[in-house]
Every structure is written in structure tokens, then in C-alpha cells.
Amino acid sequence: MPENLTEQVNQWIDEYDRQIPSVAHLLCDRHDPNKRALVYENTAGDKRTYTYGELQKLSRKFASVLQNHGVEKGQRVAVLLPKGPELLISVLAIWRIGAVHVPLFTAFGPQAISYRAGNSGARVIITDGENREKLNGTEIEAKANDTGEFRIITVTSKMEEEAPAKDTHFWNALGQAAPIEENAEVTGEDLFILLYTSGTTGHPKGVEVPVKALASFEGYMRFGLDLRQDDIFWNIADPGWAYGLYYALVGPLLLGQTFIMYNAKFSVDEAYRVLKEYGVTNYAAAPTVYRSMRATGVPEGLKEELKVRVLSSAGEPLNPDVSTWAEAHLGVPVYDHYGQTEQGMVVNNHHHPALQRPVKAGSMGQSMPGFQVAxxxxxxxxxxxGEEGQLAIDTDNSPFFWFRGYYRDEERTRERFVAGSRYYLTGDAASRDEEDFIYFSGRSDDIISSAGYRIGPFEVESALMGHEAVAEAAVIGVPDEQRGEVVKAYVVLRSGFAASDELSNDLSQFVKRNLSAHEYPREIEFVDVLPKTPSGKIQRFQLRGQ
Incomplete structure (x- = not known):
């Protein structure tokens, strides 16, 4: 690595691992207040822009609302909001008072929401009208209505005067609040995000993200994406997950960047329109998005009208032919990048000029400065x-390494390390060549990667077990040309229930409603027994081999 980049890594570590006025200061207050930050559009055609100065004023007032709800430094606030200004205002306010953001993906159902809110210890949840109904009948709502232990803040139309019973109305409360005078100081070791990632066994694991992780986040924005001040940046990923939270929300705010949030169901035609209309120069998405674009085709003449300088992909392995297609039809190739919730991005085909190398087909790149992969x-x-093994991070030689363990889960934290604490295991199988380019081989556990989302089989199996017809269930990922993998469930029925297409559809919809709209099984096979070990553990690898 060039010496000046090593110095830059150390500079960022020094900058973010110390006493800091607040995370909101780093992501908002220190930037030009007149610079445009957020460019927002939704499916209804509502378009708004917010400067850094406007975000500062609004989040200072909402921070006061949170304090009035008893939120203090270190306390957790769950956020169940779609992409948009309310999300930015909420997280900046949370970080302004030194509290911890607990992201909740808007496709989650009541079961997934309740577990994460309960396990994190959150006592406030911020949501909107569309997602508010998912709280109906849950322990969250019961605590809010009966005991007052939990507070619900709901975003509805600015014109409305009332929120659901006993909820706090987001915009009304913000409008009546006085801005806080001082932010809460934090250190690099203080927690600012608690994000849950899927596990192969047991419930989702809470990943504790300390303030000092911002050093590695900036590293990826600079080294991996080569984000420049004059870029118009659009990372299409959802902020309910790591890549969207770290690099579609935190990253551009950290750099004082202008970025786009488009809150609508993905459409290739709309993606092309947004790229063209806003003059996007730096674009990031999952391989599923690029595969959909390739399948639809590029309108005649669009390539010449686009201003895209950088295309990046993350979330699952990128097919080499997709990158070749993009270069021919969009003007630039797609560079594959690799990371995970526990560390952010660690291996890239870097866009930064000092780190660019000829892309090798099938490789996700080389270690990012600040990390050493082995x-x-x-x-x-x-x-x-040339030998395949487990992809690991050499913690002794990775100054950006920030993972400090899963929340209240020492056992699963210990499982991530070998050779003492020297090597952190990612859970992925890979190999490297003589030039240290890394080649992904596959998951070394049962995690399912579908359309860029990590899906743990345990949660889906648990959701299926909640249906009256299900005696046992096992879930695996099966290949899918569009999504990479889709969820397939093997189901053993209870006595009195018979396999049918109708029951299969009912089970899929049951999981979709109760767990998540992205985790439900798209394929279901009814079986008499499941393969198990002598101790009774499901052997999913045998199902994958069928």
C-alpha cells in the first residue's frame, strides 16, 4: 500500500477514536450549512431537498423530543422508517444526544420487530403510518398503552393533528420543541448503532458498532467508492441493513456529500430515470439490480446521456458477465466489493486511482487499506x-478492525475467532492468488444470500413453526438466476393436515406477514422427516445436496 494511504488510515483512526462533540457533529454540524445534503423522492412523486443546515435545525429540535421521552446517552431507540428525511432527522437526533440507533428494516413483520426491539432494550420506537400497524397487538404496543414503559413516535402527514392513540406525532412534537443547546460528547469506544444480523442458529445477533468504526466507513467511501465532493451519490441499498446504513446514510453524511434517497419499489425504468434526471455520477447497488437492468436492456441513447463515473456492487457475488455488460451498455464496468455487518467493507476492486488494479474475472478484489485479509x-x-479455506481478518494487522462482539452473546462472539484473537472468521469460504486477489467460494455456514439480503434459516423456521399445520421445518437457500438464492422450506406437517398448493401458499404468506416480506419461503416441499444428527440438530447440508 502506498505510504500516503497508510498515513491517511492512521489519520482517520486518530480523528474518530477520541473525544468527539457528537456523532451528529461529524455527520452534519461541521459541514457547510448551505450545501445540499439529501435529495429525496418517493413513489408518489413527492420531491424534497434538505441542506446540512436544515438537517441540523430539525434534528436539534427532534433531539429535544427524544429527551422529553426520557432518552438519555447510551439508551437505545428503535427506528422503523423508510428512506427519507424523517429517517435522517431521527438518527441525527439520536446521535446528537449520544443515544444508540437500532435499525429495523421496513419489510420486517411483528415477530422480527418485537425481537429486535426487545433484545436491544429499546424503550422508544419511531415509525410511520404504514408500518405502525405492525405494532398492533404486540408487546411493544401493550407496554406503550398499559404501562407507559415504551413510547411510540409516529410519522404521519404534516397536516394531521392526531397520531394513533397514545402515540406521539412526529411533526407536531418536533414543531413545538425547543432545540437542544448542547450535544452529548462521545468517545471512539461509545456505541452509536446496534444492528442485528442473521445467524444460522438461534436468534439474530446484535452487532455493536462503536463510534471509531467511522474511520473504516470513511475508508470505504474514499478507497472503495472513490467518492468525490462533486459527485452525486446514489446507493440504492436500504438503511435497515448494513450496506445501506453504513454507506448510503452514514458514509455520505460523514463526507458532507450530496446523496439521493428514493423511496419506492425498485423498477429498472425508474432507476434509469433517476440516474439520468439527477445526473448521478457514483452509483452502488446489489448484483440483483444490475442483473435486472441487463435483463430489461438499456433504452437507445441513454448511455450517452448518463454521467455515471463509478458503478459498484455489494451484498452477494457479482457475475463477471454483468460487469462486462455494464461497460458496454452503461459506459463503465461494475466493480465487485465484499463486506459484512460485523466489519463493513473489507475487500474491494477499488475505484480510488492509487488502488485501481486490472479487474480479474470472478475476484472480489484485494484487502482495503486498513484491513488485512487472510x-x-x-x-x-x-x-x-490457490488453497481454499476460511476468509478471515488478521486483527493484528488491521487497524480499521472494530468488531467487539455480539450484544449479550459471548459464546457466539468467541466462535468468530481462532488463534486466540488473531483471526476473525467471516464465515465465508474463499481463496487467494499470488497477487492477493480474493475469490469467493461460498458460505461456510447456512446463511442464505438473496437479492443482497442475508437471511438466517432459524428465524424463518421459527416463523413457520408458529403455523398450526407445521410440526417441523428446515430452511435452505436454492439457486435463483435473478436473486442469487431464494428461500426454500422443507416442512413436516402435523397430523390432520395434508400437503397442497393452497397450504404451501398459506405458509409462505404466513411467514411474509409475521416475519418479513423478504424472508418468506418462495418454495416449499412437504416431507415426512428431516435429516438430523443423533442429538437432533437439523442437517441442512443434506437438504442442499438433494
Whole structure:
């Protein structure tokens, strides 16, 4: 790595691992108040822009609302909001008072929401009218209505005067609040995000993100994406997940960037329109998006009208032919990048000029400055080029390394390390070549990667078990040309229930309603028994081999 980039890594570490006026200061207050921050559009055609100065004023007032609800430094606030200004105002306000943001993906159902809110210890949830109904009948609502232990803040139309019973109306409360005078100081070790990631066994794991992780976030924005001040940036990923939260929300705010949030169901035609209309120069999305664009085709003459300088992909492996297609039809290739919730991005085909290398087909790139990736065996011994093993991070030689464990889960934290604490295991199988380009082989566990989302089989299986017809269930990922993988469930029925297409559809919709709109099984196969170990554990690898 060039010496000046090493110095830059150390500079960012020094900048973010110290006493800081607040995370909101770093992401908002220190930037030019007149610079445009958010460019927002939704499916109804509502278009708005917000400067950094406007976000500062609004979040200072909403921080006062949160304090009036008893939120203090270190306390958790769950946020169930779609992309948009209310989301930005909420998280900046949370970080302004030193509290911790607990992201909730808007496709989640009541079961997924209740677990994350309860496990995190959140006592306030911010949501909107569309998602508010998911709280109906849950323990969250019961605590809010009966005991007052939980507070619900709901975003509805600015013109409305009332929110649902006992809820606080977001815009009314904000409009009546006096802005806070001082932010809460934090250190690099203080927590500012608690984000849940899927696990192969047990419930989702809470990943504690400390303030000092901002150093690695800036590293990716600069090294991986080569984001420049004059860029118009659009990362299409949802902020309810790591790539969208770290690099579609936190990252551009950290750099004082102008960025787009488009709150609508994905459409290739709309994606092309937004790219063209707003003059997007730096664009990031999951491979599923690029595959959909390729399948639809590019309108005649659009390539010449686009201003895109950088195309990036993350969330699942990128097909090499997709990058070749993009270069021919969009003007630039797509660069594949790799990361995970526990660390953010660590391996990239870097866009930064000092780090650019000829892209190798099938490779997700090289270690990002600040991280040192290795391929190790089960004992933690590094393997030579060409041998497949576990993709690991050499923590001794990775100054950007910030993962400090899963929230209240020491056992699963310990499972992530070998050779003492030297190597952090990502859970992915990979190999490297003589030039240290990394090649993804597959998951070394049962995590399902679908359309860029990580899906843990346990949650889906648990949701299925809540249906009266299900005696047992096992879930795996099966190949899908569009999404990479889709969820398939093997179901053993209770006595008195018979397999049918109608029951299969009912089970899929049951999971979709109660767990999440992105995790439900798209394929269901009814079986008499499931393969298990002598101790009774489901052997999903046998199902994958069928």
C-alpha cells in the first residue's frame, strides 16, 4: 500500500477514536450549512431537498423530543422508517444526544420487530403510518398503552393533528420543541448503532458498532467508492441493513456529500430515470439490480446521456458477465466489493486511482487499506495461494478492525475467532492468488444470500413453526438466476393436515406477514422427516445436496 494511504488510515483512526462533540457533529454540524445534503423522492412523486443546515435545525429540535421521552446517552431507540428525511432527522437526533440507533428494516413483520426491539432494550420506537400497524397487538404496543414503559413516535402527514392513540406525532412534537443547546460528547469506544444480523442458529445477533468504526466507513467511501465532493451519490441499498446504513446514510453524511434517497419499489425504468434526471455520477447497488437492468436492456441513447463515473456492487457475488455488460451498455464496468455487518467493507476492486488494479474475472478484489485479509484453515493457520479455506481478518494487522462482539452473546462472539484473537472468521469460504486477489467460494455456514439480503434459516423456521399445520421445518437457500438464492422450506406437517398448493401458499404468506416480506419461503416441499444428527440438530447440508 502506498505510504500516503497508510498515513491517511492512521489519520482517520486518530480523528474518530477520541473525544468527539457528537456523532451528529461529524455527520452534519461541521459541514457547510448551505450545501445540499439529501435529495429525496418517493413513489408518489413527492420531491424534497434538505441542506446540512436544515438537517441540523430539525434534528436539534427532534433531539429535544427524544429527551422529553426520557432518552438519555447510551439508551437505545428503535427506528422503523423508510428512506427519507424523517429517517435522517431521527438518527441525527439520536446521535446528537449520544443515544444508540437500532435499525429495523421496513419489510420486517411483528415477530422480527418485537425481537429486535426487545433484545436491544429499546424503550422508544419511531415509525410511520404504514408500518405502525405492525405494532398492533404486540408487546411493544401493550407496554406503550398499559404501562407507559415504551413510547411510540409516529410519522404521519404534516397536516394531521392526531397520531394513533397514545402515540406521539412526529411533526407536531418536533414543531413545538425547543432545540437542544448542547450535544452529548462521545468517545471512539461509545456505541452509536446496534444492528442485528442473521445467524444460522438461534436468534439474530446484535452487532455493536462503536463510534471509531467511522474511520473504516470513511475508508470505504474514499478507497472503495472513490467518492468525490462533486459527485452525486446514489446507493440504492436500504438503511435497515448494513450496506445501506453504513454507506448510503452514514458514509455520505460523514463526507458532507450530496446523496439521493428514493423511496419506492425498485423498477429498472425508474432507476434509469433517476440516474439520468439527477445526473448521478457514483452509483452502488446489489448484483440483483444490475442483473435486472441487463435483463430489461438499456433504452437507445441513454448511455450517452448518463454521467455515471463509478458503478459498484455489494451484498452477494457479482457475475463477471454483468460487469462486462455494464461497460458496454452503461459506459463503465461494475466493480465487485465484499463486506459484512460485523466489519463493513473489507475487500474491494477499488475505484480510488492509487488502488485501481486490472479487474480479474470472478475476484472480489484485494484487502482495503486498513484491513488485512487472510485465508486460514480451521486452526487459524494461513494457507498459501490457490488453497481454499476460511476468509478471515488478521486483527493484528488491521487497524480499521472494530468488531467487539455480539450484544449479550459471548459464546457466539468467541466462535468468530481462532488463534486466540488473531483471526476473525467471516464465515465465508474463499481463496487467494499470488497477487492477493480474493475469490469467493461460498458460505461456510447456512446463511442464505438473496437479492443482497442475508437471511438466517432459524428465524424463518421459527416463523413457520408458529403455523398450526407445521410440526417441523428446515430452511435452505436454492439457486435463483435473478436473486442469487431464494428461500426454500422443507416442512413436516402435523397430523390432520395434508400437503397442497393452497397450504404451501398459506405458509409462505404466513411467514411474509409475521416475519418479513423478504424472508418468506418462495418454495416449499412437504416431507415426512428431516435429516438430523443423533442429538437432533437439523442437517441442512443434506437438504442442499438433494
Amino acid at each position: 485465508i486460514v484453515d480451521e486452526s487459524g493457520t494461513e494457507l498459501p495461494p
